[in-house]
Amino acid sequence: MAVVASHFLLPPLCLPPPSSRTASHYSVSPKRPPPIMAASSSSPSLTDPQYGGGRSRFMEFPHVSAPHRDLMVELVSAVEARLDSYLLPCTLPPDVQYYENQSGTAQATLHVRSGHDSSPEQLGMELSEPGSTLNKIDFVLGSWIHCQLPSGGALNITSLSTYLNPSTDAPNFLIELIRSSPTSLVLILDLPPRKDLALHPDYLQTFYEDTKLESRRQLLEKIPESQPYFSSSLYIRCIVSPTAIMTRIETEAGGVERMEEILQSHVGPVAMEVLGIWLDQCAFGEREVGDSEISYLEKRDRLIRSKTIEIDLGSSLPRLFGPETAGRVLEAMRGVFK
C-alpha cells in the first residue's frame, strides 16, 4: 500500500481511466507481460490460496529492476518465514489481490495475511499456558502499484507493512519504495511508534536508542545522491519515528547503474537490518500491556490506519482504477483493518 506516496499518484503524473464508465471486474489487459513465477511458488492452485495466483503475482514485482525486486522478495520472505506459524493465508478475493484499470495502463496487487485470531477467550487460554507465545500480529500487508506515465515512463510503488495487535505496544514496520524513473527513488523505511513518544521516553529509549536505528539512518544519509524527503502529508510526518528513513535518491549523473548499486549495496542491507530489528525487538519482544492501555492502543491504531488509507488511497485509487474497482479494493481493506 502506498502509505506516503499519494501525491505521486495524482494526475497528470498517472494516466487516469479514459472515461467515466464503470470499470469491469478483473479485466485482463492484452498488453500485460507474461508473469515470471517467483522461485518459491508452485503452479497456481485454487485449492491452495496461500501459494495461489495472487501471491505469486504479488511476488513478481514486475516492472522494477532486479535489485529492487530482490529486496522486496527478500523482505517478504523473511517476514513470512519468521512469522509463519502466526499468519493465516491471504483470503482476499482474486480481484482484490490483483486489479487493473480499464485501459490497462495501471495494475496493482494486494497481499494481506492476518494473524491468528486472538479472541479474549483465546487470549485468556494462551496466557494461562506456561511458555505459550501469544500471537501479536494483527496482519501483514504487501503491495505494488504500476502506472504508466504520459511521458512514456512509469511510476512503480512497492511496499510492505506489518501491524501488531494490542497484546503488545511495540512499534510496527514499514517500507515503501517509490520509483518515478529508473534513476529516481523515494524510500520510506521505519518502525512507526504506537505510543506518544514525548510522553514515553522509556519507550523511545527501548525501541529507538538501544536499537541504534539512528546509525542506520545515517548510513543512508551519507549517500551523496540522497537528500531528506518531506512527505506532502503532515499527518504522515506525524506517524513516523524520529529515526525514520525518509530519503530521496536521484542518480541522474551515475545513471541506472548507480541506482542499482545503491539499492543492492546500501538500501538492501539497511532494510534487512531494520526488519531484523523489528522482528527481534518488536514481533518477538516481551511487552506488558495493562488493560487501560489496550483500549488506548486499539483507538490509536484504528485512527492511524483509517487516516492512512484515506490519505493514501482515498482519492488516488478511484482516479487510477475507476470508482468500481477502487470501491471494491477499499471495502476489502476496511474489512481487514476493521
Next chain:
Amino acid sequence: MAVVASHFLLPPLCLPPPSSRTASHYSVSPKRPPPIMAASSSSPSLTDPQYGGGRSRFMEFPHVSAPHRDLMVELVSAVEARLDSYLLPCTLPPDVQYYENQSGTAQATLHVRSGHDSSPIDFVLGSWIHCQLPSGGALNITSLSTYLNPSTDAPNFLIELIRSSPTSLVLILDLPPRKDLALHPDYLQTFYEDTKLESRRQLLEKIPESQPYFSSSLYIRCIVSPTAIMTRIETEAGGVERMEEILQSHVGPVAMEVLGIWLDQCAFGEREVGDSEISYLEKRDRLIRSKTIEIDLGSSLPRLFGPETAGRVLEAMRGVFK
C-alpha cells in the same frame, strides 16, 4: 535556553572552567566588554527588577551580529508588548539572570517572566550563551520560548539560533504541539495546516545554503511539530555578508510571521479544555520540560560554568518549571 544545542556545548568545542574548585558567585571578569544598554532600558535600578540590569543585559545579545541581535530584540519585544498585561516581571536572582564561568570564557543570561494565574501563559523564557572556542572563535546561542498553561491545549513557541561561527547558523523555529498529533488530526489541521506553517518552512528550505538539521537528541526530534523549521545554513562561499543577508531578509521575516501565528492562534486563540484533559496536559507539559532541561543543560552547564553556578541556575529553572 539552548533547547536543542547541548551537543554544541560539549568539549572540546567549549572551554571548560580551568579547575575543579567551586566557582564564586556572580564573578565579574575583567575581560568582559562594557555593556551596551538596549534603547528600551533605563539605568539599572534595583527597585525596578523588570527593567533592571538583568533584562538589559539579556537584551544586549552581545557577541552576535546586528541582524541576529535585531531579530532577537524584535521577537522579545513583540512577545512582551502583546502579552504585557499577562506577564509578571522577571524575579530571578541577579546571579541567575547573568552568570559566568570562573575563567571568563563563557557568559550567559536567563530572562524568565511568569504569567498571571488568570492568563493562558505559564511563562516566557529568553536566554543567550556565549562561549569562547579553543580555535579562537566563539559559540553563541540565543533563544526564546513560550509555555502555555493547561487552561489551553494550544502549541507553544520556540526559536533558537546557534552560531558556531559568523558564517554558520543552526535555526530551530517551531510551534511545538501539546498533544499527540497522530491521535488528534483535528488539532494538526487547526494549528499546522490552516495556518500554512509548511509554506514558511519551505521558504527557508529554498535557501541554497540550507540543509535539514537533525538534532542529535532523538527526544528533541519527538517534541517538535511536522512543520518545524530545523535547518543548518553555511555561507562559506558568500561569507559573513551572505549570512547577514539571509538573517535579515529571510530568517527574520519568517520568524516574525511564525511568532505572529503563535500570538494570534495560540496565545489568543479560544480553546476548550475538559477536566480530564487538564491533568493530561499538566503531565505531558511537565515531562517534556524536565526532559528538555536534562538533555539541554544537565551536563553542559556544569561543564561550562562549574558545579556551583550550574546548580544555582538549574535550581532556579526547576523552580520556574515546577
